[in-house]
Amino acid sequence: MLPFKTLIIIDESSSVAVYRQIADCLIVMITDGVIQPGTFLPSTREMAVLLDKHRNTIVAAYEELITQDWIETLPRVGIRVALDLPLIKPRSFQEGGKNKTYSDPAKFSFRHDIPGPVQHSFPLKRNSIIVNDGFPDADLAPFDSMLREYRKLMQGSRLKTLMSLKDFGGTQALKNSTVNFLNDSRGLNISTDNLLITRGAQMAIYLAAAMILKPGDHVLVSDPSYYIADEVFKQLGANLIRIPVDEHGIDIEGVENALKSTKISLLYIIPHHHHPTTVTMSQLRRTRLLELIRSYQLPVIEDDYDYDFHYNNSPVLPLASSAHNSNVLYIGSFTKLLAPSCRIGYLIGAANFIIQATNLKRLIDLRGDTMMEEALSVIINNGELDRHIKKSKKVYNERCDQTSLMVANQLSHAVDFTKPQGGLALWLKFKAEYPLGDIISKARSAGLLFAGTAYYEGEDQKHNGMRFGFASLKESEMQRAVEILRKITI
Amino acid sequence: MLPFKTLIIIDESSSVAVYRQIADCLIVMITDGVIQPGTFLPSTREMAVLLDKHRNTIVAAYEELITQDWIETLPRVGIRVALDLPLIKPRSFQEGGKNKTYSDPAKFSFRHDIPGPVQHSFPLKRNSIIVNDGFPDADLAPFDSMLREYRKLMQGSRLKTLMSLKDFGGTQALKNSTVNFLNDSRGLNISTDNLLITRGAQMAIYLAAAMILKPGDHVLVSDPSYYIADEVFKQLGANLIRIPVDEHGIDIEGVENALKSTKISLLYIIPHHHHPTTVTMSQLRRTRLLELIRSYQLPVIEDDYDYDFHYNNSPVLPLASSAHNSNVLYIGSFTKLLAPSCRIGYLIGAANFIIQATNLKRLIDLRGDTMMEEALSVIINNGELDRHIKKSKKVYNERCDQTSLMVANQLSHAVDFTKPQGGLALWLKFKAEYPLGDIISKARSAGLLFAGTAYYEGEDQKHNGMRFGFASLKESEMQRAVEILRKITI
Numbered sequence: 001m002l003p004f005k006t007l008i009i010i011d012e013s014s015s016v017a018v019y020r021q022i023a024d025c026l027i028v029m030i031t032d033g034v035i036q037p038g039t040f041l042p043s044t045r046e047m048a049v050l051l052d053k054h055r056n057t058i059v060a061a062y063e064e065l066i067t068q069d070w071i072e073t074l075p076r077v078g079i080r081v082a083l084d085l086p087l088i089k090p091r092s093f094q095e096g097g098k099n100k101t102y103s104d105p106a107k108f109s110f111r112h113d114i115p116g117p118v119q120h121s122f123p124l125k126r127n128s129i130i131v132n133d134g135f136p137d138a139d140l141a142p143f144d145s146m147l148r149e150y151r152k153l154m155q156g157s158r159l160k161t162l163m164s165l166k167d168f169g170g171t172q173a174l175k176n177s178t179v180n181f182l183n184d185s186r187g188l189n190i191s192t193d194n195l196l197i198t199r200g201a202q203m204a205i206y207l208a209a210a211m212i213l214k215p216g217d218h219v220l221v222s223d224p225s226y227y228i229a230d231e232v233f234k235q236l237g238a239n240l241i242r243i244p245v246d247e248h249g250i251d252i253e254g255v256e257n258a259l260k261s262t263k264i265s266l267l268y269i270i271p272h273h274h275h276p277t278t279v280t281m282s283q284l285r286r287t288r289l290l291e292l293i294r295s296y297q298l299p300v301i302e303d304d305y306d307y308d309f310h311y312n313n314s315p316v317l318p319l320a321s322s323a324h325n326s327n328v329l330y331i332g333s334f335t336k337l338l339a340p341s342c343r344i345g346y347l348i349g350a351a352n353f354i355i356q357a358t359n360l361k362r363l364i365d366l367r368g369d370t371m372m373e374e375a376l377s378v379i380i381n382n383g384e385l386d387r388h389i390k391k392s393k394k395v396y397n398e399r400c401d402q403t404s405l406m407v408a409n410q411l412s413h414a415v416d417f418t419k420p421q422g423g424l425a426l427w428l429k430f431k432a433e434y435p436l437g438d439i440i441s442k443a444r445s446a447g448l449l450f451a452g453t454a455y456y457e458g459e460d461q462k463h464n465g466m467r468f469g470f471a472s473l474k475e476s477e478m479q480r481a482v483e484i485l486r487k488i489t490i
Numbered sequence: 491m492l493p494f495k496t497l498i499i500i501d502e503s504s505s506v507a508v509y510r511q512i513a514d515c516l517i518v519m520i521t522d523g524v525i526q527p528g529t530f531l532p533s534t535r536e537m538a539v540l541l542d543k544h545r546n547t548i549v550a551a552y553e554e555l556i557t558q559d560w561i562e563t564l565p566r567v568g569i570r571v572a573l574d575l576p577l578i579k580p581r582s583f584q585e586g587g588k589n590k591t592y593s594d595p596a597k598f599s600f601r602h603d604i605p606g607p608v609q610h611s612f613p614l615k616r617n618s619i620i621v622n623d624g625f626p627d628a629d630l631a632p633f634d635s636m637l638r639e640y641r642k643l644m645q646g647s648r649l650k651t652l653m654s655l656k657d658f659g660g661t662q663a664l665k666n667s668t669v670n671f672l673n674d675s676r677g678l679n680i681s682t683d684n685l686l687i688t689r690g691a692q693m694a695i696y697l698a699a700a701m702i703l704k705p706g707d708h709v710l711v712s713d714p715s716y717y718i719a720d721e722v723f724k725q726l727g728a729n730l731i732r733i734p735v736d737e738h739g740i741d742i743e744g745v746e747n748a749l750k751s752t753k754i755s756l757l758y759i760i761p762h763h764h765h766p767t768t769v770t771m772s773q774l775r776r777t778r779l780l781e782l783i784r785s786y787q788l789p790v791i792e793d794d795y796d797y798d799f800h801y802n803n804s805p806v807l808p809l810a811s812s813a814h815n816s817n818v819l820y821i822g823s824f825t826k827l828l829a830p831s832c833r834i835g836y837l838i839g840a841a842n843f844i845i846q847a848t849n850l851k852r853l854i855d856l857r858g859d860t861m862m863e864e865a866l867s868v869i870i871n872n873g874e875l876d877r878h879i880k881k882s883k884k885v886y887n888e889r890c891d892q893t894s895l896m897v898a899n900q901l902s903h904a905v906d907f908t909k910p911q912g913g914l915a916l917w918l919k920f921k922a923e924y925p926l927g928d929i930i931s932k933a934r935s936a937g938l939l940f941a942g943t944a945y946y947e948g949e950d951q952k953h954n955g956m957r958f959g960f961a962s963l964k965e966s967e968m969q970r971a972v973e974i975l976r977k978i979t980i
Contacts, residue, residue, distance in 0.1 A: 106840035114849035
């Protein structure tokens, strides 16, 4: 017989009744396999003696187990562990491969109005060319420098200390480096109190919007706009008001009219290399927009995801660098400067806003990647990042020239486009006789996969346009991609 | 004179009026420093000739610039660029160090009801001991293996391809490995359709809760509960109903009574090594809870952050492994198995739920860390992760024994605690005569910093308890930490 006295541990001081403690221990023994199905248990009288408890206590415990189907009484034979255990069947008991727990769809109500990305067809054809929205070239990424810093960090004790502390939205070292980097490159004049480190610009957009928007609020966005930002605002319950974009940026009169007629809670704007159209907002509109921001006290998310890649001349400074009465929340990312996998972005705002945004970030993403943040801080401080930007800017500028030339020469029958002043993508507007859906599916069959966001559905149908990210393509790949597009459009 | 004909580019086909295009170009030249403040511009007549435009067009352009304060007319002298440019002042123009853009607090309305973490006082004292909530030891982390895999990945072309594609909530390789890992270790029986890769368990909690909760909904949580999960639910507008936890886990009758009296939208529960109390739910309660889940069709977030560290015997299987009609959303993380900086977690649910959760995740965190995900997948597949778990479990088990013994021997006058069956922390309940706030501040002065969440404020005052993470402490550090606590309590 099992040493029940040792196995069944009773805490008399517990608030849990003794009979239930006994029942509980027996269930654990059964589910752990210590007592096998079909095994007879000691009678209540025997068990009472074994455990030195009143018999009624044992009776109550057994009754509990019977109610729960763990044990069964065979009249005049005894009490045995059920042959068919009620519930907790280890995996080996289950019929092979049959999913018992998640075979049904979830039946409780949940929000289900978020459109998802279009699935890629897997497996990709061998040698397929992938054209994305405008990602940096992972082959150029400063992984060597990052890994060198990782190794150094592993050897010291600093990393362990940092990892043991709470995260207040980025390591102090990265906050300091980022402040210097932004003040130098963008004419900002911020301190670390104005900065929150995020997982890429996307999280910064989400946090800023979630801080500001209430259901039913109105948000001004451009038409077209960055698709996934639109979805963020919708998800938070906001109504979008779309203002057209032309070759000088968003239509400022449209913005002003909207402000006059409606209570606007937020303007989302991408002044540099607008997504998707690649347009850079003119100085004049910039000036007017700043006036509107100040006079209406208009909260703004300025998404400047692509600032560092400007080819023709020095980039226009962000709105955030001018007087805006703390209304402009400035968002950017190191991701485009490093690699798609290195998702470190930032949100800039007034100190009181940043404190709350940091608290909100913690609820969504408890800690950043301490190791990556520290390594990035080192390569900002020692100048490697600046050198890397200079080097990759040169490459991307060439690729922009090359792709633009190829598109102009080979696709002008089908495509309208303007060579952008900067950024990592072209905006190809297909003429109406080339519906984008057809183009994309024909291209895929021919080995050219568009992994970016196409603008050809619903309200966006009128744009019939698509981002053509050139930055991560070698010249031969651009050539093949453009050739495929030519072939399927003639 | 400047080559205005070359510099001022006019697009006659543009929808923007020619005079405004001219004004716009001039503003760019002024802000770029091509035309310095004080420089005289050609007269309207001269400029009309230079640009081959009607003089009235130039007059309109100049008037625009005058309105905007970019240029000024000196009667009988000419038109010059304003000495005091209206807005866009490069950084060098600003008074040194003075923050013009973010010196004010944000004045627009934003949500500001999220309590933040208590700030650490920096700089830390030399040789301060940091005790966290229960983090893994970064010195044990398999960084070497991860870095080895990073280097391999950098050499192939696979990584670049993966980074060019959209992210559907984790790389396919990591999804496959994670499904195998979870099915083997937890008796789940899921496929990749049931899995979303997240940034740690925290993001999984946020996503699951944001999918389910509407403002005004009621959520059942334990009392005490994981503080930051509570904040997530509150942030989403839910009301919390707190159900006490005793040494067998959450009070099931309390849960049932709540279900009977109120419409409950969600139960948040941590059956293994409950946070903060470290209690593991008994089999009996587990069984009853599963019955309630099925009969009430109750949506549940099962947070199993610490499953893999169970010392006494094999852990009880998660609720998610039993029949629950797809109501249990199962959440966990690799972070505790790797290092605090390696934030890869997962959310398990019915396929229809996971699709939507993946779409929501994309709005918050566009992509995961492809490199880390691929490397983790390799060390799961080749068995390194299992060996690492075994190895670190042994270390943590010893540290649990050592710390428990020290606390029992040296702190029993001040502290109630029960040695946990697993996990990376003790739950120290200080007796009422030792208010936790005092203890924490005295400890800090003595060189012992508690970086975890203390339960001694507001409603939590009654608990007067604190997590003591032992897993990342060496024996000498535990000794010093416990000694400091002894000294300040006698």
